[in-house]
Structures are given as structure tokens and as C-alpha cells.
Amino acid sequence: MSCPECFSGHKHTSDPQGREEKIHGLDTYIAEPKDGKDAKGIIIIIPDAFGWQFVNNRILADHYAAAGDFLVYLPDFMEGSAAPEWLLVYVESVADTSSLSAWLTKPYAIAMLLYGAGPFMVRNRFGISYPTVQTFFQKISENEGSKLPVGAAGFCWGGRHAIYLSHGEKSSSGKPLVNASFTGHPSNCSFPAELQPVKQPLSIALGDLDINLGPKQVKVIEDTFKTLENVDTEIIMYPGAGHGFCIRADPGREVIKQAEAAEKQAIDFFKKHFA
Known part of the structure; x- marks a missing residue:
């Protein structure tokens, strides 16, 4: 069950620089590398509850594209049923x-x-939404990503999806759906059960004030990661940060530095596994 912090935070006022297009049946925001550079890989963002049109999610896509030279897709996985922004x-x-x-x-x-x-919570239950996410990744792997590495970046609602994608499922061509996954403050997860099948690289960013994942759950994550053989995993804790900080941090407060550090964590992790 989602908590109030899944619907709280700051809305940015910047203007996104990407474009919209329908990709494999889903409306998608697209951010591309600057100056016509070749993409080093594809990042697919699985957003928080506010979905593909939320400006914060689009700005993050722009940042990934510019800083990592990635082709970034932000699809409407909720198919028009994202949480309304007035909830903030x-x-x-x-x-x-x-x-x-x-x-x-x-x-x-x-x-x-x-x-x-x-x-939002009824229409976007995991059992309903994950097949949509899974199908999109399969199509990307078989088409746009056939010759490029693919990464999943999931936040809050999207975090659980990113973890499941790291379980090692392959497309019809035999290529893993993702080469690496990153998740910031995932929601509605069951640990250690959902971490034990992880076979692809996985990076997690958490705030130490996150009410969804407290010290006991963090210890479970750390202990489970130690049992995964030959899989690159990491969990980085950010002091003073709460749930949602990767996406909805207030630029006027100190926590924005933690959000920027988590953004760098994701970009560095993808670069490492896309090399």
C-alpha cells in the first residue's frame, strides 16, 4: 500500500527539452544525447505515481540523456491513470x-x-501494471535495443518493476531485458523474496528517513545482496533524505544535494555496465 509520502514533494518549474512520440503503443517522452551524439545505451524510466507527464520525471530524463549520452524513454506505463498532481x-x-x-x-x-x-492505486496494481512494463521492455530489447544496452530506472511506484526486471528474464532473441537496473526509494516491495532472484546488476538509492524502508529492511537488503553470487549490487543511503527525494526534492532545500548525488549514482552505474 502506498503512503502519503508517495504523493508529496516539490514540483519543478523548468521546461523539459525532449519530445513526445508513441513507442510500441505507449505515449512516450523521449530525451536524446546532446549535439547529435550517438547513444551509449537506452534508459527506460519507470516513474513515480505522477507518471510520464510530470515535469520532474521529464527533467530527470533530460539529465540522464545529457550527462550519460543515453537515449531515454519515459513511457506512459499507467496508460492515462497517473496520480493527479494536485495531490501534492x-x-x-x-x-x-x-x-x-x-x-x-x-x-x-x-x-x-x-x-x-x-x-491510482487500484488501476495501477502491480499485477496489472507489470505485464505492460514487461512487454515494453521486450519490444525495446528486440528492436531499438537490439544493438544497445538497456537499463531500467524505477522510482517509488516504478521501483518494484525495476527490481523484477533485474531477475534475468530474456527476450525472444536471448538478450536480457535489462543490462542493469537502478531504483530510488522503491515502494510496495517484499524483501528478501523479491531480491533473491536478482541476476542482473542492481543499484538502490534510499534516504535514511524513508518511512517505507526502515533500518530493518535496509539490513535485509544488505544481507540478501551478500548472498547473490557474481551479481554487481549496491545500496547507498542518503542522510536526511526521505521517501521520494530522487524525484521530488525541493531545490531550495539541502536535500536537493542528495537527489543530485543519487542521480549521479544511477548514471555512473549505467555507464559502468554499458561499457
């Missing part, structure tokens, strides 16, 4: 305890949170 406002209201008026309006904010988040 109501989650902030739910957390506000600064005044009497804030307390008086809290029941309404909670009702709006349930109204907006409920349909």
Missing part, C-alpha cells in the same frame, strides 16, 4: 499543523487525498 497540495495540507485553520481543513485534505490516490 493536499498531502502538504495533511502534514500542516501550524495553525488552527490548518487543523480545521485537515479532514477535507484527507478526503481529497483518498479521492485522488485511491483510483
Whole structure:
């Protein structure tokens, strides 16, 4: 079950530089390497609850393309049922305890949170969404990625999908669906069960204030990674960062530095395994 922090955070005001196109049946935001450079690989972003149109996710795609010379796809895996962006406002209201008026309006904010988040969680249950994600990766592996390495970058809602993709499934051509996966603060995961089948390189970024994955779960992740033979894995903890920091960090606060470091973590990990 998703928590309020899955729908909280800061919305950026920058303008994305990519373009939109339908790829293998899904509306997709595309970011490409600058100055016509050849792509060193394909990164497919599996986004947070706010989906492919959320500006923060598109800006991240632009950053990956520019910094790593990657071709980046951000598909509409939710097929039009992403969480509404106005939830950011109501989650902030739910957390506000600064005044009497804030307390008086809290029941309404909670009702709006349930109204907006409920349909998203029902329509995008893992059992429904993963086949869509899986099929897209299969088609990319057999077509655009037939001669390029492919990576999955999943955040919050998309994190669990990225972990499953690292289980080593192959396309019809015999190529793994992903050469490497990265996930920032994944949600709704079951550890260690979903980590034990990992066969492809996997990198995880977590904040030490993440209420979804506390110290006990982090220890389980670390211990499970130690049991995986011949698989490159890592988990990096970011002090002072909470759930959602990789995508929705406020540029005006210190946590933006942690978000930038996690972005570099992902890019470096993909470069290493795309070499």
C-alpha cells in the first residue's frame, strides 16, 4: 500500500527539452544525447505515481540523456491513470499543523487525498501494471535495443518493476531485458523474496528517513545482496533524505544535494555496465 509520502514533494518549474512520440503503443517522452551524439545505451524510466507527464520525471530524463549520452524513454506505463498532481497540495495540507485553520481543513485534505490516490492505486496494481512494463521492455530489447544496452530506472511506484526486471528474464532473441537496473526509494516491495532472484546488476538509492524502508529492511537488503553470487549490487543511503527525494526534492532545500548525488549514482552505474 502506498503512503502519503508517495504523493508529496516539490514540483519543478523548468521546461523539459525532449519530445513526445508513441513507442510500441505507449505515449512516450523521449530525451536524446546532446549535439547529435550517438547513444551509449537506452534508459527506460519507470516513474513515480505522477507518471510520464510530470515535469520532474521529464527533467530527470533530460539529465540522464545529457550527462550519460543515453537515449531515454519515459513511457506512459499507467496508460492515462497517473496520480493527479494536485495531490501534492493536499498531502502538504495533511502534514500542516501550524495553525488552527490548518487543523480545521485537515479532514477535507484527507478526503481529497483518498479521492485522488485511491483510483491510482487500484488501476495501477502491480499485477496489472507489470505485464505492460514487461512487454515494453521486450519490444525495446528486440528492436531499438537490439544493438544497445538497456537499463531500467524505477522510482517509488516504478521501483518494484525495476527490481523484477533485474531477475534475468530474456527476450525472444536471448538478450536480457535489462543490462542493469537502478531504483530510488522503491515502494510496495517484499524483501528478501523479491531480491533473491536478482541476476542482473542492481543499484538502490534510499534516504535514511524513508518511512517505507526502515533500518530493518535496509539490513535485509544488505544481507540478501551478500548472498547473490557474481551479481554487481549496491545500496547507498542518503542522510536526511526521505521517501521520494530522487524525484521530488525541493531545490531550495539541502536535500536537493542528495537527489543530485543519487542521480549521479544511477548514471555512473549505467555507464559502468554499458561499457
